[in-house]
Amino acid sequence: MLYAILCYNDEAAVEACSKDEIDAILKKRAAVTQELAAKGKLGPVARLMPTTAATTIRSREPFVIDGPFAETKEQLLGFYIVDCASLEEVIDVARRMKEGEAGSFEIRPLRLFEAGSIAAS
């Protein structure tokens, strides 16, 4: 079974952390992920930019809006990592992927990307 561990926190509280504090947290987590990686059990690792950098695509108008998807009635269900040259291009990709579906796609530029070591099944 594969699991996604999605890290939620209050963005404003994270911004109140100093760079040293953030580095310490990442270092502490790395100790765990390195163990997993050695066993071939680590997938892609991504740290998202703040929600302020997000763009949301909805089914109803306006189709593309700024900001994160914030309605509490829907939850994050999965994520794709795509390599696109521009926001225009990724919006186009997301629109095509989303065609005919309800729900929302949120586009978030990646801050960090590590491919990991798990083979796709």
Add this chain to the structure above:
Amino acid sequence: MAWIDRAVRAARPQVMGALLRYFRDLDRAEEAFQEACLRALKHWPQNGPPRDPASWLIFVGRNVGIDDVRRRRGEERLPPEETVSDLEDAETRLVEEIDGGHYRDDVLRLLFVCCHPDLPATQQIALALRIVSGLSVREIANAFLVSEAAMEQRITRAKRRIADADVPFETPGAAERAERLGTVAAMIYLLFNEGYSASGGTAHIRVPLCEEAIRLARLLLRLFPGEPEIMGLAALLLLQHSRAAARLDAEGAIVLLEDQNRDLWDRDMIAEALALLEKALRHGRPGPYQVQAAIAGVHARAPRFADTDWAEIDRLYAVLERLQPSPVVTLNRAVAVAKLRGPEAGLAMLDPLAPRLANYFHFFGVKGALLQQLGRAGEARAAFDRAIALARTPAEAAHIRLHLDRLQDS
């Protein structure tokens, strides 16, 4: 207790905004906030963090404040919150209430009150740092190089002025909200500038002020995620601050853009800023912050100084001149023109600016540098001498002296 500290700091603007709405008085809101924080320090370590720290602090702060008012009137006090059995229920109701809508306008009002147009810019910034950011009077006094007593007085005076001014507490209409947003954005921009290029004292860059400005810009952006100018403002501050580590050398001397070690630029900040900028530009509603961010973005994208796209920078400054005509903007454009078409062309743009920039340090710095490139040493020296006289920090003066030394050598 670092987590309590962080939670309280993060919740502060929202809590203060709500308490200001209840009490309509900055001092009373502040007192209620302090008391709520003291209670948090007592309760949270025992009971664990509340589900929503902001709501907890608003709830407790409001009760403390009401209690205080009753006591002053000689009425019976409310029961202490330990005995209120439905604190959890009340908290839940409050969360729903906040989700319902006041939150955004509360925080905007709080920020807006701090930068009320009746206040001079220095008081606006001091008040915002005290009320919204929660910096101590001593911290603010240190940042502005005045005594603690003088800063205390400045803040007290600002509060009194606000109490006298008529700040409406109704939910603002669309036009008024846009106006408030613009005023608040300008205050954040000024706060950043004060940190980016200090107007006095020995430290040329004051990182904490820049960081606080970025924090406030992000706060504003979370409240108004669809405003391209707020995206532009946040992008601009991130781009300018991304170079902080490269802007001064080990001795604290200024390192010009062309000589900076670009490996020291903060790539995370640049990437975030460029993402914000790209998003902003899709709106097709350009504004001064977006254009300034776009100019900073051209520099951020150039791997080396020699790769800088000066033609693009010239174009962007032309747009900025149209949106926000100012001799300082034209001066900056002259630098781009000099890179593009030679120092003569740049210099020609400076002459008409001279009367309006007669007391502007950077005008004489740029003029001296262009004259120097043209081999007009005598005139260059005169311009540099004037720049030194106008320098606001030792680093600025030292930087110009370096130019003078080079003139001497050549």
